[in-house]
Amino acid sequence: MSCLQTIQDYALRSLGFGERLLPRSDFTLCEQFTLIGSGMIWNVYFGVLALATGFLLATALAVGKASPNKWLRKPAEWFIFLFRGSPLFIQFFFAYFLFLSLKKSYPMFDAFTSAWLGALIVLFLNTAAYSGEIFYGALRSIPKGDIEAADAYGLSGWARFRRIVWPTMLRLAWPAYTNEAIFLFHATTLVFFSAFPAWQQRGDALYYASYFADKTFNPFIPYPILAFYFILLTLVVVGGFGLVNKRLNRHLPAERKAKMRFRVNLAR
């Protein structure tokens, strides 16, 4: 079987299209590359959607945590503490069994027990908490002069937030937020290794990589392939976030433009 044929059969295997049975013996390098790459679809899906939705909630959380109003501040603080203080792995397990028992009483929770929705919700809440904390830190380090200048120009309330506070917050938070995005993509590999079942063997990249490692008893081929894909993904994320960073900093004189520093926060 040629490699092109393999790609046709397995490129969308993780979504349920193409060949139903996974290869069982005599694994070729092409099969491993194709299937693990096919699994990456799920990693990208979880990562992109969780980031996009989490971004909105994170902004709200950061503003809430910085709010002088106790009724806004306390819930935001507790939310952030809850999701940052406990392991994501346990959160997945807890959410899965929670949805499972909810399903018994309310059939509408059926979709929540499958990974595409249930795990996405957990990732969304988790990344919202982590980014919320990053944004909160940035919110507190907005230069006082910026706010005073906005006041002097007669901006207040929503207009001040929209035009001054929010862009500055993003600009300051962006390097750390890039880090968070990278780690979120890494965290997506946990989904199918927690309780969420990989229905009909439609799993993510790590799921297929460990499938091959189990079958061939040779970890030295599938895991480096997985590493290759993830390094590629990381580079894409860094590149994409770098472009946004450039745009956020476009008004600054060239020498003050902070170069994105990725060294400091290796882990979240």
Next chain:
Amino acid sequence: MHWLFYASFLKVLFILAVTAPVALGFGFAGAMAARSHIPPLSWLGKGYIAIVRGVPDIAFFMFFVIALDQGFEWIRHKVLCTDWDQPIRQGNDFIVCQAAKLPLSTSPEWVHETYGFALAIITFSIVFGAFAANVLFGGMRAVPHAQLETAAAYGMSRRQTFWRILVPQMWVYALPGLSNLWMILIKATPLLFLLGVEDIVYWARELGGTKTSKFTQYPHGDWRMWYFLFLLIFYLGMTRMSEIGLEKLMRRLSHGQATSGGELLRKETTA
């Protein structure tokens, strides 16, 4: 059987207690290698740091457990069975002679368990060593350069400068990163479940479920949700306690340092 559940909490604490210093050791070695003036050594250190960043840590965990196991068996095979002429990798099989098997097939059950446990700890230490290496490397670079130049002016050798000037001062710069790392290490302990260690996640699933491989009667309904809620709270407590402890440590280390934290402490005491 329930006491095994409680014992698994001790297991987690034990792993934390062992992994943290070992990983710190790996990290220190890695950071020293990365700083080295000998190019291959510095590449090795930098490569070790860089690769962990791009790849999910869980992939490392799953890779190293098999890779280390095969590595050990391969070395033992080469040493113990010199008269073996067949290749070790035959298609999809990894075949070593009987004497090289780890653990020996004749050894009792607890040896098997301990071996798996040890593999898990080594794996954890390697991965977190890379994280720690990055933090320590950053800490070493953050020490004001004037301090090192002064040391050189006093006629200290490179080695003396490193051990007497750089190492004592770097901790305060590295501590925020290290405390972050400690938090991550705590939160990574449930991943041991994936490495085949019978830890709290394993027992929560077993005991909470209605029918499992070990218990075939139905002692209660599906309580797994509550077991995991309990674990969630357990971890929240652990991280909160660590936060408080690390804050105290930071105050202590900042004492007398030329940083803004140290300056704040000085003002507090003199005022």
